[in-house]
Amino acid sequence: MGDFKIGRRSLLAGSGAILSVMASGVRVQAQESVTALPDYVSWKDADALIVHSNSTIEMERSAFGTSAFTPEDRLYVRNNVAPPPASILDDRDAWEVSIDGVAEPRSLTLAELKTMGITTVAMVLQCSGNGRAYFEHEPSGTPWQVGAAGCVMWTGVPLRVVVDALGGVAEGMEYVTGTGGETLPEGLDPLTLLVERSVPLDALDDILLAWELNGEPISLAHGGPLRMVVPGFTGVNSVKYVTKVAMTAEQSPALIQQTRYRLQPVGEEGGPDHPSVWQMSVKSWITGPLDATQAGRVQVTGVAFGGTTNVASVEVSADDGQTWSTAEFIGPDLGKFAWRPFVAQMDLQPGMYRLVSRATDADGNQQPEQTEPNDPGYNHNGWRAPGIEIEVA
Amino acid sequence: MGDFKIGRRSLLAGSGAILSVMASGVRVQAQESVTALPDYVSWKDADALIVHSNSTIEMERSAFGTSAFTPEDRLYVRNNVAPPPASILDDRDAWEVSIDGVAEPRSLTLAELKTMGITTVAMVLQCSGNGRAYFEHEPSGTPWQVGAAGCVMWTGVPLRVVVDALGGVAEGMEYVTGTGGETLPEGLDPLTLLVERSVPLDALDDILLAWELNGEPISLAHGGPLRMVVPGFTGVNSVKYVTKVAMTAEQSPALIQQTRYRLQPVGEEGGPDHPSVWQMSVKSWITGPLDATQAGRVQVTGVAFGGTTNVASVEVSADDGQTWSTAEFIGPDLGKFAWRPFVAQMDLQPGMYRLVSRATDADGNQQPEQTEPNDPGYNHNGWRAPGIEIEVA
Numbered sequence: 001m002g003d004f005k006i007g008r009r010s011l012l013a014g015s016g017a018i019l020s021v022m023a024s025g026v027r028v029q030a031q032e033s034v035t036a037l038p039d040y041v042s043w044k045d046a047d048a049l050i051v052h053s054n055s056t057i058e059m060e061r062s063a064f065g066t067s068a069f070t071p072e073d074r075l076y077v078r079n080n081v082a083p084p085p086a087s088i089l090d091d092r093d094a095w096e097v098s099i100d101g102v103a104e105p106r107s108l109t110l111a112e113l114k115t116m117g118i119t120t121v122a123m124v125l126q127c128s129g130n131g132r133a134y135f136e137h138e139p140s141g142t143p144w145q146v147g148a149a150g151c152v153m154w155t156g157v158p159l160r161v162v163v164d165a166l167g168g169v170a171e172g173m174e175y176v177t178g179t180g181g182e183t184l185p186e187g188l189d190p191l192t193l194l195v196e197r198s199v200p201l202d203a204l205d206d207i208l209l210a211w212e213l214n215g216e217p218i219s220l221a222h223g224g225p226l227r228m229v230v231p232g233f234t235g236v237n238s239v240k241y242v243t244k245v246a247m248t249a250e251q252s253p254a255l256i257q258q259t260r261y262r263l264q265p266v267g268e269e270g271g272p273d274h275p276s277v278w279q280m281s282v283k284s285w286i287t288g289p290l291d292a293t294q295a296g297r298v299q300v301t302g303v304a305f306g307g308t309t310n311v312a313s314v315e316v317s318a319d320d321g322q323t324w325s326t327a328e329f330i331g332p333d334l335g336k337f338a339w340r341p342f343v344a345q346m347d348l349q350p351g352m353y354r355l356v357s358r359a360t361d362a363d364g365n366q367q368p369e370q371t372e373p374n375d376p377g378y379n380h381n382g383w384r385a386p387g388i389e390i391e392v393a
Numbered sequence: 394m395g396d397f398k399i400g401r402r403s404l405l406a407g408s409g410a411i412l413s414v415m416a417s418g419v420r421v422q423a424q425e426s427v428t429a430l431p432d433y434v435s436w437k438d439a440d441a442l443i444v445h446s447n448s449t450i451e452m453e454r455s456a457f458g459t460s461a462f463t464p465e466d467r468l469y470v471r472n473n474v475a476p477p478p479a480s481i482l483d484d485r486d487a488w489e490v491s492i493d494g495v496a497e498p499r500s501l502t503l504a505e506l507k508t509m510g511i512t513t514v515a516m517v518l519q520c521s522g523n524g525r526a527y528f529e530h531e532p533s534g535t536p537w538q539v540g541a542a543g544c545v546m547w548t549g550v551p552l553r554v555v556v557d558a559l560g561g562v563a564e565g566m567e568y569v570t571g572t573g574g575e576t577l578p579e580g581l582d583p584l585t586l587l588v589e590r591s592v593p594l595d596a597l598d599d600i601l602l603a604w605e606l607n608g609e610p611i612s613l614a615h616g617g618p619l620r621m622v623v624p625g626f627t628g629v630n631s632v633k634y635v636t637k638v639a640m641t642a643e644q645s646p647a648l649i650q651q652t653r654y655r656l657q658p659v660g661e662e663g664g665p666d667h668p669s670v671w672q673m674s675v676k677s678w679i680t681g682p683l684d685a686t687q688a689g690r691v692q693v694t695g696v697a698f699g700g701t702t703n704v705a706s707v708e709v710s711a712d713d714g715q716t717w718s719t720a721e722f723i724g725p726d727l728g729k730f731a732w733r734p735f736v737a738q739m740d741l742q743p744g745m746y747r748l749v750s751r752a753t754d755a756d757g758n759q760q761p762e763q764t765e766p767n768d769p770g771y772n773h774n775g776w777r778a779p780g781i782e783i784e785v786a
Contacts, residue, residue, distance in 0.1 A: 045609075065608035067513055067546040071464065074608070115690045118736050120459055120724025153460040153724065215458035215467070216438075297508045331513025331546065332727045343511050 059147035070150030101247030103167025122334035131380025139377030156210030173247035181241030232308035280307035305339035306361030452540035463543030494640030496560025515727035524773025532770030549603030574634030625701035673700035698732035699754030
């Protein structure tokens with residue numbers, strides 16, 4: 001009871017989901033006008049979302065707010081494979097995950113996990129392809145702008161606690177490999193579509209086996225009843241409906257690991273020799289104002305994060321990067337994996353302006369002006385392209 | 394567009410909203426079985442809520458989670474007067490609030506406020522009567538248990554910034570008085586029902602004029618388009634649909650200030666000589682487990698807050714307060730006005746247990762065993778009564 005969400009705003013689902021922000025000077029791919037939310041996310045806030053397809057739904061740039069985290073009903077959706085049936089949420093505590101590559105491998109139910117340890121981590125969840133629309137080589141795939149990202153809180157048991165309870169990591173293991181519980185079509189090599197991702201074993205101390213998202217049991221759309229959450233890594237690495245977590249010597253043989261989510265040069269096919277899409281880098285973007293604004297004092301807001309370390313500072317420019325002003329962070333600091341909303345008070349006379357932001361993390365890494373292109377259009381973090389053109393009247 | 398929330402879980406609204414937790418040894422008033430959410434909050438999560446009446450809706454004790462904040466669709470509702478028509482949200486930026494008791498009084502639109510300054514505060518929002526069910530003298534009024542409270546994030550402009558922009562506080566003022574925009578019935582002295590509350594001027598530096606709750610424009614149920622938010626004070630002091638904010642020499646003449654929300658002795662009528670219900674005190678309660686549990690390691694969770702200062706520590710007892718164990722806080726610290734989820738790992742053999750928690754704030758104030766009674770049943774923070782009886786099998 002209470003596990004499956006129904007119908008929020010379904011009456012409004014046909015309205016409003018258009019591309020409201022056109023980044024000037026960069027490609028914004030024309031979208032088929034898909035505005036209705038699919039059933040499994042019909043409880044989401046249609047007015048705050050851009051429906052690219054049933055499995056790719058982006059948050060409007062106007063919907064970020066300044067409250068440090070993203071409500072679940074506005075959080076972007078990206079599923080590589082259709083979610084399993086909602087019936088997997090009927091008895092959440094009975095969900096089983098097998099733990100392998102440890103001294104004493106075994107299966108654990110979610111009920112058992114809930115007795116082992118508990119922690120909460122605030123984290124930027126960002127699709128690997130967020131910002132793809134800003135690459136000039138026009139990668140195929142969803143042309144996400146800034147909205148395939150949110151900052152959310154996960155509660156679960158630290159994977160380290162589980163691994164230690166099972167005798168520790170087995171000899172020779174170098175990766176943490178999570179296997180998703182999606183139902184795969186028959187008659188196809190399972191490795192073609194299997195959602196199984198490997199991340200370096202170094203990430204073990206940050207990983208959660210999570211059952212709660214923003215204070216509520218995780219919805220089907222976001223991987224409930226149990227998700228392997230890898231803070232600091234792009235969304236694909238946080239495996240939904242996780243059925244197996246293994247410490248492994250090699251990376252998963254699934255194509256999603258071997259050839260997809262690789263950073264190959266433009267024009268090449270991805271393969272195991274190209275870097276995998278793992279850790280996120282320092283990034284920021286403006287969230288307001290997005291429309292014509294009155295002259296005088298203008299509060300320019302946005303969000304900034306460091307990826308795997310704290311964001312240290314962020315600057316804002318109203319002249320496309322010729323001059324910069326330091327912004328201030330707003331509200332509580334939710335930790336190094338979270339983003340921070342920021343504001344810059346600017347005095348703007350009538351005219352056209354191009355607003356951009358540039359963040360620097362605690363290790364001194366700064367957003368580049370442009371992102372080195374990769375064929376599939378992952379990991380965009382350049383500061384120029386996501387700029388916003390506004391008229392001050 | 395996007396301002397009025399429609400229909401989340403409305404299909405489920407008839408199910409599940411029962412009193413699922415019976416605190417043993419204390420009065421729990423029998424409830425009329427009101428389970429359907431009223432229209433203006435039909436988008437809320439009915440399964441997580443107890444509908445006492447159309448204007449008094451409590452969160453289930455099982456719905457707190459451990460994610461540091463409370464999603465808006467689970468947040469309790471308490472309206473002293475029915476909300477204004479939803480049309481007040483049609484043009485949020487046009488909402489006007491008059492600022493008085495400053496050197497240069499004037500009206501400001503919400504659009505203007507949004508240019509003046511911006512901050513985000515995480516805060517426990519708690520009804521003055523939360524815990525009323527635990528008073529032994531059986532006060533009249535809604536018998537809230539623990540769920541007339543949530544921890545939420547507000548974004549708005551600091552009132553201090555607004556006041557300073559208007560020349561500062563006028564001479565001789567001692568209170569900040571906020572006036573709500575509810576529509577009052579005709580033919581009645583307006584002071585009978587006017588929602589107008591005064592708090593000491595000392596609170597000025599903490600107060601926000603807020604337009605955003607948990608990252609979204611404030612809903613009608615919670616005071617949108619603009620609410621005067623007073624961190625550290627009980628909910629009634631945070632005036633919804635605020636139309637006027639005045640620095641005043643005296644407290645409001647409205648009955649809600651003069652005779653109601655006073656801490657008079659049991660059996661007396663409230664009046665201006667009795668203390669007003671203002672600042673909250675240190676408090677905590679257990680949120681899990683609430684049901685029969687397996688023997689062995691049990692994770693006892695809860696929330697704790699200090700009211701106007703940080704919570705420093707919290708202890709848990711499985712024997713109704715004879716022996717105590719220190720709990721650990723979970724997740725990010727959202728600041729002194731927020732609560733912190735906590736966990737205590739306990740090893741429990743089969744038997745019956747009575748779980749209680751006891752918090753201490755940064756000034757050394759500790760929850761008392763019992764709360765000194767007051768006639769209307771406000772400000773309950775005793776540790777004994779909200780205890781939970783569980784069977785370990």
